[in-house]
Amino acid sequence: MAYSDKVIDHYENPRNVGQMDDSASNVGTGMVGAPACGDVMRLQIEVGEDGVIKDAKFKTYGCGSAIASSSLLTEWVKGKTLEEAQQIKNTDIAEELALPPVKVHCSVLAEDAIKAAIEDFTSKQAG
Amino acid sequence: MKLPIYFDYSATTPVDERVAEKMCRCLTLDGTFGNPASRSHPFGWEAEKLVDEARGHVAALVNADPREIVWTSGATESDNLALKGAAHFYHKKGKHIVTVKTEHKAVLDTCRQLEREGYEVTYLDVQSNGLLDLDAFRDALREDTILASVMHVNNEIGVIQDIAAIGEICREKKVVFHVDAAQSAGKVEIDLQTLPVDLMSFSAHKIYGPKGMGALYVQRKPRVRLEAQMHGGGHERGLRSGTLATHQIVGMGEAFRIAKEEMAEENARLLALRNRLWDGLKDMEEVYVNGDLEHRVAGNLNVSFNYVEGESLMMALKDIAVSSGSACTSTSLEPSYVLRAIGRPDELAHSSLRFTLGRFTTEEEIDFVINKLREQVQRLRDLSPLWDMYKAGIDLNSVQWAAH
Numbered sequence: 001m002a003y004s005d006k007v008i009d010h011y012e013n014p015r016n017v018g019q020m021d022d023s024a025s026n027v028g029t030g031m032v033g034a035p036a037c038g039d040v041m042r043l044q045i046e047v048g049e050d051g052v053i054k055d056a057k058f059k060t061y062g063c064g065s066a067i068a069s070s071s072l073l074t075e076w077v078k079g080k081t082l083e084e085a086q087q088i089k090n091t092d093i094a095e096e097l098a099l100p101p102v103k104v105h106c107s108v109l110a111e112d113a114i115k116a117a118i119e120d121f122t123s124k125q126a127g
Numbered sequence: 128m129k130l131p132i133y134f135d136y137s138a139t140t141p142v143d144e145r146v147a148e149k150m151c152r153c154l155t156l157d158g159t160f161g162n163p164a165s166r167s168h169p170f171g172w173e174a175e176k177l178v179d180e181a182r183g184h185v186a187a188l189v190n191a192d193p194r195e196i197v198w199t200s201g202a203t204e205s206d207n208l209a210l211k212g213a214a215h216f217y218h219k220k221g222k223h224i225v226t227v228k229t230e231h232k233a234v235l236d237t238c239r240q241l242e243r244e245g246y247e248v249t250y251l252d253v254q255s256n257g258l259l260d261l262d263a264f265r266d267a268l269r270e271d272t273i274l275a276s277v278m279h280v281n282n283e284i285g286v287i288q289d290i291a292a293i294g295e296i297c298r299e300k301k302v303v304f305h306v307d308a309a310q311s312a313g314k315v316e317i318d319l320q321t322l323p324v325d326l327m328s329f330s331a332h333k334i335y336g337p338k339g340m341g342a343l344y345v346q347r348k349p350r351v352r353l354e355a356q357m358h359g360g361g362h363e364r365g366l367r368s369g370t371l372a373t374h375q376i377v378g379m380g381e382a383f384r385i386a387k388e389e390m391a392e393e394n395a396r397l398l399a400l401r402n403r404l405w406d407g408l409k410d411m412e413e414v415y416v417n418g419d420l421e422h423r424v425a426g427n428l429n430v431s432f433n434y435v436e437g438e439s440l441m442m443a444l445k446d447i448a449v450s451s452g453s454a455c456t457s458t459s460l461e462p463s464y465v466l467r468a469i470g471r472p473d474e475l476a477h478s479s480l481r482f483t484l485g486r487f488t489t490e491e492e493i494d495f496v497i498n499k500l501r502e503q504v505q506r507l508r509d510l511s512p513l514w515d516m517y518k519a520g521i522d523l524n525s526v527q528w529a530a531h
Binding site for chain 1: 166433435436438439442453462472473474477509511512513514515523526529
C-alpha cells in the first residue's frame, strides 16, 4: 500500500512522543485499542488552569497510519480548549492524512484517544 | 549492494537468466512456437520434444516417472485438480476428507467448496512448533475417509511435515494422500519412488521458473484416479485439457533441472545465511522464532518482535522487501491464521515478519537487514506504550483493553 507524504512524515518524524506523569491532577490520559487488535494509543494532555491544553504527548503501538494519526492529533490539540479538542472528528484526521478506507479505523482510534484523555482529566477534577 | 533488497522468495522468485533464455526460444517465428499437439508437421514435433524433455526434468527432481506429471497453470490449480478430482472420483467410497489448519488457502478454500458440495472435512490442529501430531492424524482417519491433504513445507513458517510417516498412515488406512509441495520442491529432497504419496502439487515460480505454471504428480502404481476439472481437447491424458504452453513448460523444466543440480550447495549456503540472520537478532529482547527451527527449510525465518507492530516495522524497513503476519497487511484485518494455529497470541502475530532468502541473497544483504532491524525495532519500541508497560513490569494480559 502506498502511504501519503503526510503519513510518512509523521511516521518518520513523530511529534510529541513521550510520557507524562499520569497521576498528576492537571494531566489527562487516554489509552485506547488493544494489543490483540494490532493497535494501542496512549495520548496524554496537560491542561492549564484556563482550560487550555498546554502540552500533549503520545506513544502508539500500531501501523504507520496509527502512529501518524496520533502524532497529528497531538499537534492539533495543543493550544485548544477542552471543548475545542472535544470537537475533533476522525474524518478531519483521515482527510488531513489522506488515509485509505482500510486505515480509517486508525483515525477513529485517535478520536477515541482524545475523548478518553479529556474524560480522564475531567473526572480527576471532579474527584 | 542494490536497494531495495528482496527477502520475499517464498512469495515468488525472479526467473533465473538461464530459464528465461530457454523460454524466449519458444515464442517467435524463428523459435519453437508450434503446438505440441500438432502431429502432422515438424513445428509440432519440435515443441512436443521440448515438452517431453521438460517433463523429464520435473520428474527427475522428485524421482517420478515422467508419465506421472500433469501440467497445470500453477500449484493452486494442481491443488484444485487433486482435491476435487479425487473427491469426485472416489465419492462412492466415502465423503470425508482430512486436512490441516495451516494449509495454503488453495487447499483450505478448495475444501470449503467440497463442503458446500456435501463432503465433510476435518481441519486438524498442529502443535506449537507447527508440526502435525501423527497420532492425532491417525485418529482423524475414518472408515469413510477418502482423501487427506498435508502440505510439505509451510509457506509462512517454513516447517517441514513428516510426509513419509503421514503417507504410511494413509496407505495403511487406504486413504488417497495429496501433498502440496509448492514450497518444498527444489528445497527439500523428494523421492516419489519411496515416498507413500499419491498426488503432489508443484509450482514453477517458487524456484526461479515462470509464474502461471505448475504441475501435479499423479501416481501410476498403485494408480490414482481423478475426475478432470478442465474439459476440452483431452490433453494430459484427459486430466487437464488446454493447449500446452511450451515456453512456460520449458521454463519450469529448466528451473527444475537447475534445482536438481544446485539444490545441495544452495541449501548449505542458504542455511548459513539464515543462521547468520538469526544470530544477529536472537540476543534482542522479546524476539521469538515462529515454528520449529530444526524441521524447517533453509531459507525461511519467521520472527515476532514483541511490542512492535509488523506493518509499521515493514514501513521502517523500506529498502527491504519482507512480508508480515500482521492484520494490517491483509484486507481482512485478521492476523495470520498460521501463527494463530501454532498458538501464538494475536499480538505476537501482529508483530511478525517473514524473511525468505534465495538464490541471489548475499551476506552483505543479511548484515544490512540485521543492522536496520535492530535500529528500527528500538525506535518503534521507544514509540510503543506496550514497551513502556513491559519495561515497567506490567503484565499486559492483566490489563482491561477496550477491544475495537
